[in-house]
Amino acid sequence: MQKVITLSMGNGGLENRELLKKFVFRHLGNSFLKDAEDGTVLGEIENLVFTTDSFTINPIFFKGGDIGKLSVAGACNDLAMMGSEPKFLSLSFIIEEGFSLRDFERILRSMKKELSVNGAVVVTGDTKVVPKGACDKIYINVSAIGNRLANFSQKNIKEGDKVLLSGDIARHGATIFASREGIELENEIESDCRSLWPIVKALIDEKIFVKALRDATRGGVAAVLNEWAKDENLCFEIEEAKVNISLEVKGICEILGFEPFVLANEGTFVCVVDRKDEKRTLEILKSFNENASIIGEVTKEYMGRVILKTEWKTRRFLDMPSGEILPRIC
């Protein structure tokens, strides 16, 4: 077999079957994939949650992860944010002719590892190979089916609730930026790319009444808080000093003139709980990441808006991000 992906490997014929057998099934194989025909029979699922995500990130390998880890973690995180245990994933590749099979294998290995963190399996898939110039290296769609164990919903948020972050922010966005711009730092930063189901499971197991949970991906923490504020007609008041941001990320934001609140995260969530649960929630979050913190609370001061209380005791609105922030971050 050649060392790069060829157009014939996406032809639905002989070479296509070989690619699946020698690469995809070898790394990700299981009894569902073995028996799959045009689709896969999964039988009965009780509290089904369904989500989809396409990943077009550039570069495909970055500090802290790669497109394989990101795609499995990203889709599973969407389920986790709904209180759902990730179970069954579909996997669809669009690959540029000439893509290295070694890199393809490296991506599959990452996926396998991340699947095991989530306890999920790939049960059906698709592979398209397009001519050079019709995509940039490799794009991956993961659609995922989960089993809902807890009913988190932003509709439960009310005045007086507390807002927490599961870690320091903006690492994914800053890492991708630094890598693309060739910025060299004394202390390298790493993406926060991570599967969040283990943390969510701990919250459920500890019977924390989580009201709303959202991983702060594209649009960052600013997008999550603004969406909740607008959708539920509430005000979020956030203390800037309580939001952890690493020195390296701060440095990159200064160089580039970016607000860390709008930069993407890929393994950090915002969480709203009742005031009485804030301490226990923080303890659980800190057992996974010591940078977790309580960052603010829900009020009714400016309905539909997010207020940032700065370190100098001034107050300003944190708006919904707009414009072109950073394409191909995920």
Place this chain on the structure above:
Amino acid sequence: MQKVITLSMGNGGLENRELLKKFVFRHLGNSFLKDAEDGTVLGEIENLVFTTDSFTINPIFFKGGDIGKLSVAGACNDLAMMGSEPKFLSLSFIIEEGFSLRDFERILRSMKKELSVNGAVVVTGDTKVVPKGACDKIYINVSAIGNRLANFSQKNIKEGDKVLLSGDIARHGATIFASREGIELENEIESDCRSLWPIVKALIDEKIFVKALRDATRGGVAAVLNEWAKDENLCFEIEEAKVNISLEVKGICEILGFEPFVLANEGTFVCVVDRKDEKRTLEILKSFNENASIIGEVTKEYMGRVILKTEWKTRRFLDMPSGEILPRIC
């Protein structure tokens, strides 16, 4: 709003929400999409079947369909081929910056129409916008969940069974080819792009014991028959004269030196039934498409192979397609 898709429309922020609201939700909206957060809660599904397909077809608009119709029909057809009623679809776009919003809307309208043919709804989605040159216009992933009503499986095929086609073959492949090469024909050909669930439902309602069913997409009829022959260690004997191929398709195949058996179809299936069911099956198929026919039978003459009996009474093997046939056919 601008008349083309901009990078900011994929930013997870304001413009992203506008694009969804003004276009996607307006055409495809339903109560599931309305309540979707990171994913969508679907509740209990009994006999769940799951499938995924990415569409990268070029050109995106062609005689008989477009990438929108194709992506909904294609994913739903995968379910139909498993005896499953299409129910819930996820929809993930990768769009090139500068893509026309009018074309985007045309695609959404096609999708809506095709969804209604299947009785399916889009319940969750994702949109990525990539810079110019990072994809060719628009790629669409559809993952789909169905409810299995009948247990078709190639494992049921046995010696003596009859093989049928639901229509004439190779129309999709020939149409895309003619369009890309700018071949002008006296009588224009049209892709067979079509949702197959209504036909499958009729077979199930009429209590036909369908053994195996497969839409002959990439790799064509040759790929389907060879896969079954190899997987189940049986021989398929096909009479070439019984396979309907339009004169226009024959013409294009002659110009290009192609075998119609390896060209893609997007709304035509191969079907295996018990000998006693062949006539009733043919009647049902003909009520949808008069070009349906009984094309051969299952034997044990050359295990794992497909034999083509030509119109001149000679016999030859029809092999699994290999090599680069026609990239971006779907």
